[in-house]
Amino acid sequence: MIQVQLPDGSVKDYADGTTAFDIAKGIGERLAKATVAAEVNGTIIDVNRPLNEAPGERPLQFKLLTEKDAKAIGVLRHSTAHLMARAIMRLYEGVGLAFGPTTGNGFYYDFDLKTPISVDDFPKIEAEMQKLVELGEPFERFQLDRDKAIEFCRDLKQDLKVEHMETGLAAHESVSFYRQGEFADLCRGPHIPDASRIKAFKVLSVASAYWKGDAKNKPLQRVYGTAFFSKDDLKEYLDQVEEAKRRDHRVLGKQLNLFNISNDVGQGLSLWLPKGATVRATLEDFIKKELLLRGYTPVYSPHIGRVEMYETSGHFPYYRDSQFSPIFGHDAGQLVDYWIRKINDGKLQDCEEKQFAETAKLMGCEVAGDALRASTKEDKTRILHQWERNQERYLLKPMNCPHHVQMYKSQPRSYRELPIKLAEFGTVYRHEHAGSLNGLLRVRGLTQDDAHLFCMPEQVEEEFKSTLELVKFVLGSVGLDDYRVQLSLRDSKNKDKYVGSDAGWESAEATLRNVLESMKLPFEAREGEAAFYGPKTDFMVKDCIGREWQLGTVQLDFNLPERFDLEYIGPDNKPHRPVMIHRAPFGSMERFVGMLIEHFAGAFPLWLAPEQLRVCPVTDNANEYAKQVEAQFRASGFRINTDTRSTKVNAKIRDAQLDLIPYMLVVGPKDQEAGAVSIRDRIGGKDLGMLPLGEALAMLQKEATERAVRQVVKSKFRSFDQDQGEMFAE
């Protein structure tokens, strides 16, 4: 007998060998037909697996997953990946199978193929898949001991699977397979009951990837696809992809002259053109005002800092590979640094070392000879390192926090001053891989809307709450109100990985959880995802076409106060250690504006638009009056221009419309006579009619100061990218 608890709370007994399908059938035929998989004690399993095999507590927490459950789509896609692999094996000779997982909005399967697959082959593959769907064969699970399984895959000539079982799955005594007709694949599952459930699918693209993601391994061909329970859902998804292409911020950025990334300046280094800079400055001014109201104080810090400071913070050694090389005060610095690293890696040959020493001496490094004569590796590095530490070495700032920590340390602190909130739009530099740069979304020089809060442990709750409220507020100001929060906690089984006391972590994690709950923010706790220095929360924000972006972040830090030995004097007249909160509501200005361009498809709301209004005189005769109108609006703080070209007014309106100017002020003799303007709304191209100047001004001012967002249509799209963004606060 097995005890099962259904979602309604009722507990029922079933005979051993009962499957989810049996239970569904017991409830109703139609439910059984709609059931895709079952969730048992939080794990998704096949509908035809005996429930007594499920591990975990009894009674089993049991839930049927139908096509309506968000979790069911992953099962469908994984099965479609198998189907695609089977189709490709039918079409090509000697296909090696690697991995075939699901992704945020589809799936892929990696193949080792003799002939490359191209886009032209997709229809052929899809046709073969369709045949398999029509066969409607079941996905059958079977279990083999590891030895047997290895033998089985060897017979199938699936070398990659053999290797994976010998290495990655070495700890597993037995492994599971899924069979569908002639096709059998090593797979953990779960799968849909049979192929006829696959109602809509598409092969999307092909790219190269490495076996197990390691460039040392052989390159494989990764074929991407997606699947849905209905044709409508698939169409909706494909429309979304089209829509995303239309909104590409790199294309719009060029068209609208917002920003430019020039070869001559360097990869990943953005130039903010006047229009893009206006959007950014408007956002920055808005935040700065808000921060003043919330007790933050502005600070500024330089773009470089001594390497030692980043060694103390721990970031220099750890992130060296993704930083720009240090700037050395001494000519020989770079050489000596390279020399030390070679010694440490044990890759230095005698002749090379002599060359280094000679060159270093030529460059004026006197200790080079001593290092050469030193007998042990340790002595050599000690001598060289000592020399190096006496030189000036600077790092292009990879983050702002060490600078702000130094500001905290610049004087003794009393508990009465806390919390201290230091805010700076700090520009930092990171040497991101060339292949991962992407417009404004991934750059090498970026400005964080950064701030660091130094507070007493007992203030953490309140301060954490206030930062979350700030993030909510600023996201709302641009009309972003659809988001969820990821709460990253430490891995409770692996406590050694983290700094700070056990009690400190426990109370901090409980505090974060309480605050999120009390604020009724939808959040998802992720154990083991915390940074080594503290728990954190990230805002995953949905844009108007349903894509998810990782933007703002709030992080607790026990580490830096420790490393930099930060203190405050408490009411007991004894020194105490403060806690730091890092936070960046937008993340980086680059990424945020890039995201906004896509969110608004370049059509910014009035308060953000780089050019808010454009005066379109009907003929040259109206130019003078147009200029008067322009001057009046400009004096009231509007960003406004007049189109004085001697073209037809239709052309002026068309160009203003294409430049995505929120409102056009059409003026001619009639308006001049009435002291009015005729307003045209960009949205829908509506003629709002003639308004007296004062009224027009008041109306537009109201919209701008309210930061109204009029146009963003909430998308019907349900699927979204699991877009992994950057984590900005340190």
Add this chain to the structure above:
RNA sequence: GCCAUCAUAGCUCAGUCGGUAGAGCGACGCUUUCGUAAAGCGUAGGUCUUCGGUUCAAGUCCGAAUGAUGGCCCCA
């Protein structure tokens, strides 16, 4: 950093078999003076990303470098 593809006027692109460069839009000039998505005519604008090679001859073929795009990896 790795794999694949690509690089022609300010922008979007054409350029056949290797024979010395073309369009539309934009800019500029002249004409036009027009009321809610494109007036007409004309002019200027190019070391075909760079370097090297093959050839009588290279935008075109070959090699390398640089950059971009897509994917992998990474993302404090």
